Amino acid sequence: MLEDTLEGVLDEMEDPEVVGLTCYVWHFLGVQELSRMIKEKFPNTLIVWGGPSLPQDPKRIDELLKQNYAVNILVHMEGEITFSELLKVFLSNKNKPDFSYVEGITYRTPFGFKTNKPRDRIMDFKIVPSPYLTGVFGSVMKRYEHFIIGILWETNRGCPFTCSFCDWGNASVNRVTKLDTERVVAEIKWASDRKIHYVYCTDANYGISFKRDFEITRQVVDVIKVNGFPNTFVLNWTKNKHRQVIDIADKFREANVATNTTISTQSFNPMTLKAIKRDNIKLAEYANLKEAYHQKGLSTYTELILPLPEETLETFLSGFEYAITPRVYDQIMVYPTVILENTHLQRTMKQYGVQTRMTAVGLNRRKFKFDRFGEDEIVVGTNAMPISDWKIAYKVSFLALSLYNLRIAFYPIVLLNQYFNLKVTDIIQFIINEVSKNIEKYSVMKEVSDHLDGQIKSILDGVSSVSPTKLSDGVAFTPHEASTFIMASELDTVYSELEIIFDKLCDEFGCDKAKSFVKDALYHQKSTLPSFKPGVKEHNYNTNVPAMIDNLTRGGDIGPLIAKPTKVVVKHGEHEFEDKVEFNRRRVSSGYTLNLSDVTFTDLETMISDNRSALLPNARNVNMAGEFIKSDALLSSLTDSPDK
Numbered sequence: 001m002l003e004d005t006l007e008g009v010l011d012e013m014e015d016p017e018v019v020g021l022t023c024y025v026w027h028f029l030g031v032q033e034l035s036r037m038i039k040e041k042f043p044n045t046l047i048v049w050g051g052p053s054l055p056q057d058p059k060r061i062d063e064l065l066k067q068n069y070a071v072n073i074l075v076h077m078e079g080e081i082t083f084s085e086l087l088k089v090f091l092s093n094k095n096k097p098d099f100s101y102v103e104g105i106t107y108r109t110p111f112g113f114k115t116n117k118p119r120d121r122i123m124d125f126k127i128v129p130s131p132y133l134t135g136v137f138g139s140v141m142k143r144y145e146h147f148i149i150g151i152l153w154e155t156n157r158g159c160p161f162t163c164s165f166c167d168w169g170n171a172s173v174n175r176v177t178k179l180d181t182e183r184v185v186a187e188i189k190w191a192s193d194r195k196i197h198y199v200y201c202t203d204a205n206y207g208i209s210f211k212r213d214f215e216i217t218r219q220v221v222d223v224i225k226v227n228g229f230p231n232t233f234v235l236n237w238t239k240n241k242h243r244q245v246i247d248i249a250d251k252f253r254e255a256n257v258a259t260n261t262t263i264s265t266q267s268f269n270p271m272t273l274k275a276i277k278r279d280n281i282k283l284a285e286y287a288n289l290k291e292a293y294h295q296k297g298l299s300t301y302t303e304l305i306l307p308l309p310e311e312t313l314e315t316f317l318s319g320f321e322y323a324i325t326p327r328v329y330d331q332i333m334v335y336p337t338v339i340l341e342n343t344h345l346q347r348t349m350k351q352y353g354v355q356t357r358m359t360a361v362g363l364n365r366r367k368f369k370f371d372r373f374g375e376d377e378i379v380v381g382t383n384a385m386p387i388s389d390w391k392i393a394y395k396v397s398f399l400a401l402s403l404y405n406l407r408i409a410f411y412p413i414v415l416l417n418q419y420f421n422l423k424v425t426d427i428i429q430f431i432i433n434e435v436s437k438n439i440e441k442y443s444v445m446k447e448v449s450d451h452l453d454g455q456i457k458s459i460l461d462g463v464s465s466v467s468p469t470k471l472s473d474g475v476a477f478t479p480h481e482a483s484t485f486i487m488a489s490e491l492d493t494v495y496s497e498l499e500i501i502f503d504k505l506c507d508e509f510g511c512d513k514a515k516s517f518v519k520d521a522l523y524h525q526k527s528t529l530p531s532f533k534p535g536v537k538e539h540n541y542n543t544n545v546p547a548m549i550d551n552l553t554r555g556g557d558i559g560p561l562i563a564k565p566t567k568v569v570v571k572h573g574e575h576e577f578e579d580k581v582e583f584n585r586r587r588v589s590s591g592y593t594l595n596l597s598d599v600t601f602t603d604l605e606t607m608i609s610d611n612r613s614a615l616l617p618n619a620r621n622v623n624m625a626g627e628f629i630k631s632d633a634l635l636s637s638l639t640d641s642p643d644k
Ligand code: B12
Pocket: 019, 020, 021, 022, 023, 024, 025, 026, 048, 049, 050, 051, 052, 053, 054, 075, 077, 078, 079, 080, 083, 152, 154, 166, 167, 168, 200, 201, 202, 203, 204, 335, 338, 340, 341, 361, 362, 363, 364, 637, 638, 639, 640, 641, 642, 643
């Protein structure tokens, strides 16, 4: 919604005959309210809704229509043909249009409503012209040029998998239909000519028809080579064909295009995978593949969803443990389970004892101008994971994402995990317990802990799944980003607190010997985090940990730790921010990892010179590295990958 208020949207309308509105979870309440306002001002306007939030179940359709007298017609599934047909019917007899023959709709009748026969899927997209190539988006581009930095790009539609939580898990969308190669390449040329740098591909399975998709990529890469645009593609790769995915990602890299490599595991628990009908997506080659990606310099991130049916606290934490690696190219992401309309999970909630809360869909990394514009039905407990366990899993996950993914304490945790065999989730649980037992010692860590508790409460109270922090000036963050923002604002204090915590942790886990190494890892971490003050700094350590941990996290083998003085030179780059708070806010929202600063080891024996920013070929970083000025709002919303 680009206007500031619904009134603003209404003011733009001049007695419309038909208004079509799309319905997604993130704005469905706004659509309902806007429809009421339109109907009040223009009682004769035909209001048509379409999109994935419209129910197909007759009972739910009935409820929706009863609550929304303003809407006249619901369009189910694909909308292009249906919408044009219903417009023709409407125009042929505006006073008494007969919609009874228009397939794929629900319309009101004097006795209630009628749902017509479903429409067959579109097989040949030639009858659906491209809005890019026919000039439809020309005027939109002109008006919002300053705002638009990316395009949505569709090369195929549908998905052969049947994941129970997904809108596309239904049999009706099991067939994958394809758009012409010529057309989809021309759309990229359209974006390239307009110097649009960001492409979000709506396909659920890019790479599924390898020959075709490789050919599309080859031609797209030729287009991009001309002027370097677009330079970032977010792709939901096909499952089970990872080797092919690597070939395509490699092709993109020929034109320096950043692509993401999501490994959409969602859970590692066989019972859960069966329950969510995802046991046909192979886990066997998972670890090898990750390594293969990393060797090619491709970054990866693994998604988990919390909580899915049959997942217990124990299975979730062990899945989390399995999903993380000590590599800086690797990320893990935890998404809350959301009940979507028309999904198998929605129909089987009772069977799995699913408990939910309706929360406002807040836009992450933005000040949101509407109180409650859309709602997510978030799962907070199941028979297998009662709410009390969900709270633990939630807090551990998001603190881990902050300390590990967002690199606040990645190095010391990797060290304890790899050299001393401590589980990452045990380390995080220790930190949580220690902070709650001794709050007077830990002002910043307490604030982080309070924020996470507050976020949990906010979900349980049905408020929101993202929240602002004390210093974020109303900008809401996901919990791990909020935690990182809090810590990044008080780095000196947080590192002295973490030093105490890690010291106690070594005592608790009987690894006294680790202490001096952990301390060096912690301060090496601090020194390589992005700094507001640019310049070169020298750091001296008592052990060779900085060199070993650097090597290990960048893909090298585990090497011997020794007490040996090490000198490290760190270069913090220039940036354009005058205000430290803004610097931290942008840093945290610049993707799923904080780019670490450039490091040089001056000791010849352990010399490893590198430029880490260059070694993080992650779409989300590259994206933000130089470009996050243009449209922070849109970019950050686009980087919120939905599950695929
Ligand atoms: C791009 C995308 C995004 C972008 C949004 C960009 C934007 N502002 O549009 C980003 C990455 C931000 C995003 C985020 C999320 N997304 Co998303 N996303 C998609 C994706 C991949 C493509 C949407 C798209 O443009 N498709 C192409 C168009 C042509 O298809 P379509 O939207 O279905 O529209 C067709 C019909 O529905 C119908 N139709 C639609 N509107 C209308 C209107 C009228 C009048 C008519 C007649 C017909 C009609 O006709 C269209 C053509 O056939 C879809 C999956 C998919 N492939 O569709 C998920 C999808 C839309 N996302 C989904 C979800 C759940 C999310 C998240 C909530 C995930 C999460 N848990 O965080 C977040 C929300 C974040 C937030 N807080 O806002 C769900 C939506 C379910 C729902 N009921 O709304 C989908 C369907 C994915 C899924 N797996 O189930 N998403």
